[in-house]
Amino acid sequence: MKDVPKACVVIIGNEILSGRTQDTNLAFLGRRCDELGILLAEARVIPDVEQTIIDHVNECRALYDYVFTTGGIGPTHDDITSASIARAFGVALERHPAAVAVLERFYEPGRLNEARLRMADIPAGATLIQNPVSGAPGFQIKNVFVLPGVPDILQAMFDGMTDRLVGGAPILTGNVVTGLFEGELALGLGAVQQRFPDVAIGSYPYFRQGRPGVNLVLRSTDRARLDAATLAVRGLIAGLGGSVLGG
Protein backbone atom coordinates (compact mmCIF):
# COMPACT_ATOMS: atom_id res chain seq x y z
CA MET A 1 0.00 0.00 0.00
CA LYS A 2 2.09 2.84 -1.37
CA ASP A 3 1.39 6.56 -1.09
CA VAL A 4 -0.38 6.01 2.20
CA PRO A 5 0.83 8.12 5.15
CA LYS A 6 2.18 6.05 8.03
CA ALA A 7 1.36 6.46 11.71
CA CYS A 8 2.67 5.16 15.02
CA VAL A 9 0.86 4.90 18.35
CA VAL A 10 2.85 5.37 21.57
CA ILE A 11 0.91 4.05 24.55
CA ILE A 12 2.30 5.57 27.74
CA GLY A 13 1.43 3.87 31.01
CA ASN A 14 2.75 1.39 33.54
CA GLU A 15 -0.80 0.04 33.97
CA ILE A 16 -0.87 -1.34 30.44
CA LEU A 17 2.50 -3.10 30.82
CA SER A 18 1.60 -4.60 34.18
CA GLY A 19 -1.63 -6.01 32.74
CA ARG A 20 -3.74 -4.14 35.30
CA THR A 21 -5.48 -2.29 32.45
CA GLN A 22 -6.47 -3.85 29.13
CA ASP A 23 -5.64 -1.36 26.37
CA THR A 24 -8.38 -0.80 23.81
CA ASN A 25 -7.13 2.48 22.34
CA LEU A 26 -4.79 0.79 19.86
CA ALA A 27 -7.61 -1.16 18.17
CA PHE A 28 -9.74 2.02 18.01
CA LEU A 29 -6.94 4.06 16.47
CA GLY A 30 -6.10 1.24 14.04
CA ARG A 31 -9.67 1.14 12.75
CA ARG A 32 -9.86 4.92 12.46
CA CYS A 33 -6.54 5.06 10.59
CA ASP A 34 -7.85 2.51 8.07
CA GLU A 35 -10.92 4.67 7.46
CA LEU A 36 -8.78 7.77 7.06
CA GLY A 37 -6.37 6.15 4.60
CA ILE A 38 -3.49 6.16 7.09
CA LEU A 39 -1.47 2.99 7.67
CA LEU A 40 -0.93 2.34 11.36
CA ALA A 41 2.55 0.86 10.95
CA GLU A 42 3.72 0.41 14.53
CA ALA A 43 2.76 0.79 18.16
CA ARG A 44 4.85 0.93 21.30
CA VAL A 45 3.84 0.55 24.91
CA ILE A 46 6.21 2.30 27.29
CA PRO A 47 6.32 3.10 31.01
CA ASP A 48 5.86 6.47 32.73
CA VAL A 49 9.58 7.29 32.62
CA GLU A 50 10.61 10.69 31.29
CA GLN A 51 13.72 9.73 29.32
CA THR A 52 11.95 6.71 27.85
CA ILE A 53 9.08 8.89 26.63
CA ILE A 54 11.52 11.44 25.16
CA ASP A 55 13.54 8.80 23.32
CA HIS A 56 10.59 6.93 21.83
CA VAL A 57 8.66 10.05 20.80
CA ASN A 58 11.72 11.50 19.10
CA GLU A 59 12.45 8.24 17.31
CA CYS A 60 8.85 7.73 16.19
CA ARG A 61 8.18 11.29 15.03
CA ALA A 62 11.22 11.06 12.73
CA LEU A 63 10.08 7.68 11.33
CA TYR A 64 6.37 8.29 10.80
CA ASP A 65 4.05 10.93 9.32
CA TYR A 66 1.84 10.92 12.41
CA VAL A 67 2.44 9.93 16.03
CA PHE A 68 -0.48 9.50 18.43
CA THR A 69 0.37 9.22 22.12
CA THR A 70 -2.12 8.00 24.72
CA GLY A 71 -2.05 8.48 28.48
CA GLY A 72 -0.28 10.54 31.09
CA ILE A 73 -1.91 13.96 30.68
CA GLY A 74 -4.00 14.03 33.87
CA PRO A 75 -3.40 15.95 37.13
CA THR A 76 -1.39 13.42 39.20
CA HIS A 77 2.32 12.95 39.84
CA ASP A 78 2.53 10.07 37.34
CA ASP A 79 1.14 12.22 34.51
CA ILE A 80 4.42 13.27 32.92
CA THR A 81 3.63 13.04 29.23
CA SER A 82 3.24 16.78 28.52
CA ALA A 83 6.47 17.73 30.28
CA SER A 84 8.35 14.88 28.59
CA ILE A 85 7.11 15.88 25.14
CA ALA A 86 8.11 19.50 25.74
CA ARG A 87 11.60 18.19 26.50
CA ALA A 88 11.54 15.92 23.44
CA PHE A 89 10.92 18.99 21.28
CA GLY A 90 13.31 21.19 23.29
CA VAL A 91 10.62 23.74 24.11
CA ALA A 92 9.26 25.14 27.36
CA LEU A 93 6.20 23.76 29.12
CA GLU A 94 3.92 26.79 29.52
CA ARG A 95 0.56 27.42 31.10
CA HIS A 96 -1.68 27.86 28.06
CA PRO A 97 -4.26 30.68 28.51
CA ALA A 98 -6.91 29.05 26.34
CA ALA A 99 -6.48 25.76 28.20
CA VAL A 100 -6.86 27.59 31.54
CA ALA A 101 -10.03 29.21 30.21
CA VAL A 102 -11.42 25.78 29.24
CA LEU A 103 -10.71 24.43 32.74
CA GLU A 104 -12.25 27.52 34.37
CA ARG A 105 -15.45 26.91 32.42
CA PHE A 106 -15.42 23.19 33.21
CA TYR A 107 -14.90 23.27 36.98
CA GLU A 108 -17.18 24.85 39.55
CA PRO A 109 -15.77 27.93 41.28
CA GLY A 110 -13.10 27.00 43.83
CA ARG A 111 -12.56 23.52 42.34
CA LEU A 112 -9.80 24.45 39.92
CA ASN A 113 -6.83 23.67 42.17
CA GLU A 114 -3.15 23.69 41.28
CA ALA A 115 -3.12 19.98 40.40
CA ARG A 116 -5.90 20.50 37.87
CA LEU A 117 -4.26 23.65 36.51
CA ARG A 118 -1.25 21.47 35.61
CA MET A 119 -3.45 20.06 32.86
CA ALA A 120 -3.21 23.48 31.18
CA ASP A 121 0.60 23.20 30.98
CA ILE A 122 1.29 22.63 27.28
CA PRO A 123 4.55 22.64 25.27
CA ALA A 124 5.22 26.04 23.68
CA GLY A 125 4.00 26.16 20.09
CA ALA A 126 1.48 23.35 20.47
CA THR A 127 -2.15 23.72 19.41
CA LEU A 128 -4.91 22.39 21.66
CA ILE A 129 -7.10 19.38 20.93
CA GLN A 130 -10.58 19.90 22.36
CA ASN A 131 -11.95 17.53 24.98
CA PRO A 132 -15.77 17.51 24.82
CA VAL A 133 -16.05 15.03 27.71
CA SER A 134 -13.96 16.21 30.63
CA GLY A 135 -12.52 19.62 29.73
CA ALA A 136 -8.77 19.10 29.95
CA PRO A 137 -7.43 19.38 26.39
CA GLY A 138 -4.84 17.36 24.51
CA PHE A 139 -2.47 19.01 22.12
CA GLN A 140 -0.71 18.72 18.79
CA ILE A 141 2.93 19.71 18.34
CA LYS A 142 4.13 19.25 14.76
CA ASN A 143 3.24 15.66 13.79
CA VAL A 144 2.70 14.44 17.37
CA PHE A 145 -0.86 14.29 18.74
CA VAL A 146 -1.09 13.91 22.52
CA LEU A 147 -4.28 12.22 23.71
CA PRO A 148 -5.53 10.89 27.06
CA GLY A 149 -5.68 7.25 28.12
CA VAL A 150 -9.37 6.97 29.09
CA PRO A 151 -10.97 5.36 26.00
CA ASP A 152 -14.24 7.35 25.94
CA ILE A 153 -12.37 10.62 26.13
CA LEU A 154 -9.68 9.61 23.65
CA GLN A 155 -12.30 8.54 21.12
CA ALA A 156 -14.26 11.78 21.36
CA MET A 157 -11.09 13.86 21.07
CA PHE A 158 -9.71 11.88 18.14
CA ASP A 159 -12.97 12.10 16.21
CA GLY A 160 -13.01 15.87 16.76
CA MET A 161 -9.56 16.45 15.25
CA THR A 162 -9.51 14.26 12.14
CA ASP A 163 -9.60 17.36 9.90
CA ARG A 164 -5.92 17.79 10.88
CA LEU A 165 -4.98 14.42 9.36
CA VAL A 166 -4.40 13.99 5.63
CA GLY A 167 -4.81 10.40 4.49
CA GLY A 168 -4.36 8.63 1.21
CA ALA A 169 -6.99 6.39 -0.31
CA PRO A 170 -8.99 4.67 2.44
CA ILE A 171 -7.77 1.16 3.21
CA LEU A 172 -10.65 -1.16 2.30
CA THR A 173 -11.04 -4.48 4.03
CA GLY A 174 -12.96 -7.62 3.31
CA ASN A 175 -13.12 -10.83 5.26
CA VAL A 176 -14.07 -14.43 4.78
CA VAL A 177 -14.61 -16.87 7.64
CA THR A 178 -14.40 -20.61 7.16
CA GLY A 179 -14.44 -23.70 9.36
CA LEU A 180 -11.57 -25.26 7.42
CA PHE A 181 -8.26 -25.71 9.21
CA GLU A 182 -5.60 -23.13 8.42
CA GLY A 183 -3.21 -25.91 7.38
CA GLU A 184 -5.66 -27.07 4.70
CA LEU A 185 -5.97 -23.58 3.26
CA ALA A 186 -2.34 -22.56 3.46
CA LEU A 187 -0.99 -23.75 0.11
CA GLY A 188 -3.83 -22.36 -2.00
CA LEU A 189 -3.96 -19.16 0.02
CA GLY A 190 -0.28 -18.54 -0.66
CA ALA A 191 -1.01 -18.89 -4.39
CA VAL A 192 -3.85 -16.34 -4.17
CA GLN A 193 -1.55 -13.95 -2.30
CA GLN A 194 1.02 -14.29 -5.11
CA ARG A 195 -1.62 -13.44 -7.73
CA PHE A 196 -2.69 -10.37 -5.72
CA PRO A 197 0.47 -8.72 -4.38
CA ASP A 198 -1.45 -5.44 -3.99
CA VAL A 199 -3.93 -7.05 -1.59
CA ALA A 200 -2.61 -7.95 1.87
CA ILE A 201 -4.16 -11.26 2.90
CA GLY A 202 -4.02 -12.20 6.58
CA SER A 203 -5.00 -15.59 7.99
CA TYR A 204 -6.13 -15.73 11.63
CA PRO A 205 -7.05 -19.08 13.12
CA TYR A 206 -9.37 -19.29 16.10
CA PHE A 207 -11.09 -21.82 18.29
CA ARG A 208 -14.70 -21.18 19.28
CA GLN A 209 -16.56 -23.65 21.47
CA GLY A 210 -13.90 -26.20 20.67
CA ARG A 211 -14.29 -25.84 16.90
CA PRO A 212 -11.50 -24.44 14.77
CA GLY A 213 -11.90 -21.88 12.05
CA VAL A 214 -10.01 -19.24 10.16
CA ASN A 215 -10.80 -15.57 9.67
CA LEU A 216 -9.22 -14.38 6.43
CA VAL A 217 -8.78 -10.62 6.20
CA LEU A 218 -8.03 -8.89 2.90
CA ARG A 219 -6.86 -5.26 2.73
CA SER A 220 -6.26 -3.00 -0.24
CA THR A 221 -6.86 0.55 -1.41
CA ASP A 222 -8.29 -0.79 -4.71
CA ARG A 223 -11.92 -1.95 -4.53
CA ALA A 224 -11.86 -4.01 -7.75
CA ARG A 225 -8.69 -5.87 -6.76
CA LEU A 226 -10.03 -6.45 -3.25
CA ASP A 227 -13.24 -7.92 -4.63
CA ALA A 228 -11.38 -10.13 -7.11
CA ALA A 229 -9.06 -11.46 -4.39
CA THR A 230 -12.02 -12.08 -2.07
CA LEU A 231 -13.74 -14.05 -4.85
CA ALA A 232 -10.56 -16.09 -5.35
CA VAL A 233 -10.43 -16.90 -1.63
CA ARG A 234 -14.07 -17.99 -1.65
CA GLY A 235 -13.35 -20.14 -4.69
CA LEU A 236 -10.41 -21.72 -2.91
CA ILE A 237 -12.56 -22.63 0.08
CA ALA A 238 -15.28 -24.13 -2.14
CA GLY A 239 -12.66 -26.11 -4.08
CA LEU A 240 -11.42 -27.61 -0.80
CA GLY A 241 -14.95 -28.69 0.10
CA GLY A 242 -15.28 -26.04 2.83
CA SER A 243 -18.05 -23.57 3.46
CA VAL A 244 -17.94 -19.84 4.03
CA LEU A 245 -19.33 -19.14 7.50
CA GLY A 246 -19.29 -15.37 7.34
CA GLY A 247 -17.62 -12.32 5.94
Next chain:
Amino acid sequence: MKDVPKACVVIIGNEILSGRTQDTNLAFLGRRCDELGILLAEARVIPDVEQTIIDHVNECRALYDYVFTTGGIGPTHDDITSASIARAFGVALERHPAAVAVLERFYEPGRLNEARLRMADIPAGATLIQNPVSGAPGFQIKNVFVLPGVPDILQAMFDGMTDRLVGGAPILTGNVVTGLFEGELALGLGAVQQRFPDVAIGSYPYFRQGRPGVNLVLRSTDRARLDAATLAVRGLIAGLGGSVLGG
Protein backbone atom coordinates in the same frame (compact mmCIF):
# COMPACT_ATOMS: atom_id res chain seq x y z
CA MET B 1 12.51 -1.73 41.32
CA LYS B 2 16.15 -2.61 41.01
CA ASP B 3 17.65 -6.07 40.48
CA VAL B 4 14.54 -7.16 38.60
CA PRO B 5 15.12 -8.69 35.14
CA LYS B 6 13.47 -6.72 32.36
CA ALA B 7 11.38 -8.11 29.52
CA CYS B 8 9.93 -6.84 26.25
CA VAL B 9 6.97 -8.18 24.30
CA VAL B 10 7.01 -7.97 20.49
CA ILE B 11 3.52 -8.47 19.08
CA ILE B 12 3.76 -9.44 15.41
CA GLY B 13 0.63 -9.07 13.31
CA ASN B 14 -1.09 -6.73 10.89
CA GLU B 15 -4.43 -7.69 12.44
CA ILE B 16 -3.54 -6.03 15.74
CA LEU B 17 -2.44 -2.78 14.08
CA SER B 18 -5.52 -2.61 11.86
CA GLY B 19 -7.77 -3.03 14.88
CA ARG B 20 -9.39 -6.16 13.42
CA THR B 21 -8.16 -8.16 16.39
CA GLN B 22 -8.08 -6.92 19.99
CA ASP B 23 -4.80 -8.03 21.56
CA THR B 24 -5.09 -9.59 25.00
CA ASN B 25 -1.70 -11.32 25.12
CA LEU B 26 0.12 -8.24 26.41
CA ALA B 27 -2.05 -7.98 29.51
CA PHE B 28 -1.62 -11.72 30.19
CA LEU B 29 2.15 -11.56 29.82
CA GLY B 30 2.30 -8.41 31.96
CA ARG B 31 0.47 -10.11 34.82
CA ARG B 32 2.60 -13.25 34.56
CA CYS B 33 5.81 -11.21 34.53
CA ASP B 34 4.72 -9.45 37.73
CA GLU B 35 4.16 -12.81 39.40
CA LEU B 36 7.54 -14.08 38.21
CA GLY B 37 9.44 -11.02 39.42
CA ILE B 38 10.19 -9.82 35.89
CA LEU B 39 9.50 -6.21 34.92
CA LEU B 40 7.71 -5.98 31.58
CA ALA B 41 9.41 -2.77 30.50
CA GLU B 42 8.22 -2.32 26.92
CA ALA B 43 6.03 -3.76 24.21
CA ARG B 44 6.00 -3.20 20.48
CA VAL B 45 3.35 -4.04 17.93
CA ILE B 46 4.78 -4.53 14.44
CA PRO B 47 3.50 -5.72 11.06
CA ASP B 48 4.24 -9.00 9.26
CA VAL B 49 7.26 -7.57 7.42
CA GLU B 50 10.51 -9.55 7.53
CA GLN B 51 13.00 -6.71 7.86
CA THR B 52 10.83 -4.99 10.46
CA ILE B 53 10.73 -8.18 12.55
CA ILE B 54 14.49 -8.64 12.23
CA ASP B 55 15.26 -5.06 13.25
CA HIS B 56 12.94 -4.96 16.26
CA VAL B 57 13.90 -8.40 17.57
CA ASN B 58 17.59 -7.60 17.32
CA GLU B 59 17.12 -4.25 19.04
CA CYS B 60 14.96 -5.66 21.81
CA ARG B 61 17.07 -8.74 22.56
CA ALA B 62 20.07 -6.48 23.11
CA LEU B 63 18.11 -4.15 25.40
CA TYR B 64 16.22 -6.64 27.57
CA ASP B 65 16.84 -9.83 29.55
CA TYR B 66 13.86 -11.57 27.96
CA VAL B 67 11.96 -11.00 24.72
CA PHE B 68 8.58 -12.66 24.13
CA THR B 69 7.21 -12.57 20.60
CA THR B 70 3.60 -13.40 19.76
CA GLY B 71 2.10 -14.34 16.40
CA GLY B 72 3.17 -15.48 12.96
CA ILE B 73 4.20 -19.10 13.58
CA GLY B 74 1.30 -20.83 11.82
CA PRO B 75 1.20 -22.58 8.42
CA THR B 76 0.12 -19.74 6.09
CA HIS B 77 2.06 -17.38 3.80
CA ASP B 78 1.80 -14.52 6.30
CA ASP B 79 3.44 -16.60 9.06
CA ILE B 80 6.99 -15.36 8.68
CA THR B 81 8.12 -15.00 12.29
CA SER B 82 10.29 -18.15 12.48
CA ALA B 83 12.16 -17.40 9.23
CA SER B 84 12.62 -13.75 10.25
CA ILE B 85 14.01 -14.71 13.65
CA ALA B 86 16.44 -17.17 12.06
CA ARG B 87 17.69 -14.28 9.93
CA ALA B 88 17.85 -11.98 12.95
CA PHE B 89 20.21 -14.47 14.62
CA GLY B 90 22.07 -15.24 11.38
CA VAL B 91 21.30 -18.96 11.57
CA ALA B 92 19.58 -21.40 9.21
CA LEU B 93 15.89 -22.26 9.42
CA GLU B 94 15.88 -26.06 9.69
CA ARG B 95 13.20 -28.71 9.84
CA HIS B 96 13.41 -29.84 13.45
CA PRO B 97 13.03 -33.63 13.87
CA ALA B 98 11.39 -33.44 17.29
CA ALA B 99 8.95 -30.83 16.01
CA VAL B 100 8.09 -33.05 13.03
CA ALA B 101 7.51 -35.93 15.45
CA VAL B 102 5.12 -33.77 17.49
CA LEU B 103 3.15 -32.84 14.38
CA GLU B 104 3.05 -36.47 13.24
CA ARG B 105 1.51 -37.42 16.56
CA PHE B 106 -0.95 -34.53 16.45
CA TYR B 107 -2.38 -34.93 12.94
CA GLU B 108 -4.26 -37.90 11.58
CA PRO B 109 -2.42 -39.89 8.90
CA GLY B 110 -2.38 -38.04 5.58
CA ARG B 111 -3.25 -34.68 7.16
CA LEU B 112 0.30 -33.50 7.76
CA ASN B 113 0.77 -31.58 4.50
CA GLU B 114 3.71 -29.40 3.49
CA ALA B 115 2.07 -26.22 4.82
CA ARG B 116 1.71 -27.80 8.25
CA LEU B 117 5.24 -29.20 8.12
CA ARG B 118 6.47 -25.60 7.79
CA MET B 119 5.52 -25.25 11.47
CA ALA B 120 8.43 -27.61 12.23
CA ASP B 121 10.92 -25.22 10.60
CA ILE B 122 12.85 -23.77 13.53
CA PRO B 123 16.02 -21.65 13.70
CA ALA B 124 19.14 -23.77 14.19
CA GLY B 125 20.14 -23.97 17.84
CA ALA B 126 16.68 -23.15 19.18
CA THR B 127 14.95 -25.31 21.79
CA LEU B 128 11.27 -26.14 21.42
CA ILE B 129 8.45 -24.80 23.60
CA GLN B 130 5.72 -27.41 23.97
CA ASN B 131 2.20 -26.67 22.77
CA PRO B 132 -0.31 -28.77 24.73
CA VAL B 133 -3.28 -27.37 22.79
CA SER B 134 -2.63 -27.64 19.07
CA GLY B 135 0.67 -29.43 18.59
CA ALA B 136 2.81 -26.96 16.69
CA PRO B 137 5.58 -25.86 19.06
CA GLY B 138 7.10 -22.49 19.75
CA PHE B 139 10.79 -22.10 20.39
CA GLN B 140 13.44 -20.35 22.44
CA ILE B 141 16.63 -19.04 20.91
CA LYS B 142 18.93 -17.41 23.46
CA ASN B 143 16.80 -14.84 25.32
CA VAL B 144 14.02 -14.74 22.71
CA PHE B 145 10.87 -16.82 23.27
CA VAL B 146 8.68 -17.26 20.19
CA LEU B 147 5.00 -17.85 20.98
CA PRO B 148 1.80 -18.02 18.91
CA GLY B 149 -0.87 -15.33 18.66
CA VAL B 150 -3.96 -17.31 19.67
CA PRO B 151 -4.45 -16.41 23.35
CA ASP B 152 -5.52 -19.83 24.68
CA ILE B 153 -2.51 -21.49 23.07
CA LEU B 154 -0.07 -18.76 24.08
CA GLN B 155 -1.21 -18.96 27.69
CA ALA B 156 -0.82 -22.73 27.90
CA MET B 157 2.61 -22.59 26.28
CA PHE B 158 3.86 -19.74 28.47
CA ASP B 159 2.71 -21.41 31.67
CA GLY B 160 4.53 -24.57 30.61
CA MET B 161 7.90 -22.89 30.15
CA THR B 162 8.21 -20.58 33.15
CA ASP B 163 10.98 -22.77 34.60
CA ARG B 164 13.23 -21.23 31.93
CA LEU B 165 12.70 -17.73 33.33
CA VAL B 166 14.65 -16.44 36.30
CA GLY B 167 12.91 -13.59 38.07
CA GLY B 168 13.80 -11.36 40.97
CA ALA B 169 11.53 -10.74 43.90
CA PRO B 170 7.89 -10.91 42.76
CA ILE B 171 6.38 -7.50 42.10
CA LEU B 172 3.60 -7.08 44.65
CA THR B 173 0.62 -4.89 43.90
CA GLY B 174 -2.09 -3.30 45.96
CA ASN B 175 -4.94 -1.12 44.89
CA VAL B 176 -7.36 1.35 46.35
CA VAL B 177 -10.48 2.57 44.53
CA THR B 178 -12.20 5.83 45.46
CA GLY B 179 -15.02 7.94 44.07
CA LEU B 180 -13.01 11.15 44.61
CA PHE B 181 -11.92 13.08 41.57
CA GLU B 182 -8.31 12.58 40.52
CA GLY B 183 -7.75 16.34 40.69
CA GLU B 184 -8.75 16.37 44.37
CA LEU B 185 -6.31 13.58 45.22
CA ALA B 186 -3.40 14.74 43.11
CA LEU B 187 -1.54 17.02 45.52
CA GLY B 188 -1.66 14.62 48.48
CA LEU B 189 -0.92 11.63 46.31
CA GLY B 190 2.24 13.29 45.01
CA ALA B 191 3.34 13.76 48.61
CA VAL B 192 2.74 10.07 49.40
CA GLN B 193 4.74 9.12 46.30
CA GLN B 194 7.63 11.29 47.53
CA ARG B 195 7.58 9.57 50.93
CA PHE B 196 7.65 6.14 49.23
CA PRO B 197 10.03 6.36 46.27
CA ASP B 198 10.38 2.54 46.32
CA VAL B 199 6.66 2.07 45.73
CA ALA B 200 5.38 2.99 42.24
CA ILE B 201 1.98 4.64 42.64
CA GLY B 202 -0.21 4.89 39.57
CA SER B 203 -3.45 6.86 39.38
CA TYR B 204 -6.05 5.76 36.81
CA PRO B 205 -9.27 7.74 36.52
CA TYR B 206 -12.39 6.14 35.10
CA PHE B 207 -16.04 6.89 34.46
CA ARG B 208 -18.59 4.19 35.25
CA GLN B 209 -22.27 4.83 34.67
CA GLY B 210 -21.51 8.53 34.48
CA ARG B 211 -19.76 8.63 37.87
CA PRO B 212 -16.06 9.36 38.13
CA GLY B 213 -13.60 7.47 40.25
CA VAL B 214 -9.93 6.69 40.53
CA ASN B 215 -8.17 3.35 40.73
CA LEU B 216 -4.88 3.76 42.58
CA VAL B 217 -2.36 1.00 41.95
CA LEU B 218 0.71 0.54 44.15
CA ARG B 219 3.61 -1.70 43.12
CA SER B 220 6.71 -2.74 45.01
CA THR B 221 8.86 -5.75 45.72
CA ASP B 222 8.76 -4.93 49.48
CA ARG B 223 5.58 -6.07 51.26
CA ALA B 224 6.02 -3.83 54.33
CA ARG B 225 6.63 -0.70 52.27
CA LEU B 226 3.71 -1.56 49.98
CA ASP B 227 1.39 -1.94 52.97
CA ALA B 228 2.61 1.30 54.56
CA ALA B 229 2.10 3.23 51.32
CA THR B 230 -1.36 1.70 50.84
CA LEU B 231 -2.27 2.79 54.38
CA ALA B 232 -1.02 6.30 53.61
CA VAL B 233 -3.19 6.45 50.48
CA ARG B 234 -6.24 5.29 52.44
CA GLY B 235 -5.51 7.94 55.06
CA LEU B 236 -5.26 10.59 52.35
CA ILE B 237 -8.68 9.63 50.98
CA ALA B 238 -10.27 9.69 54.43
CA GLY B 239 -8.70 13.06 55.14
CA LEU B 240 -10.27 14.45 51.98
CA GLY B 241 -13.70 13.21 53.09
CA GLY B 242 -13.75 10.44 50.50
CA SER B 243 -14.52 6.77 50.89
CA VAL B 244 -12.65 3.72 49.72
CA LEU B 245 -14.89 1.80 47.30
CA GLY B 246 -12.65 -1.21 46.81
CA GLY B 247 -9.15 -2.51 46.72
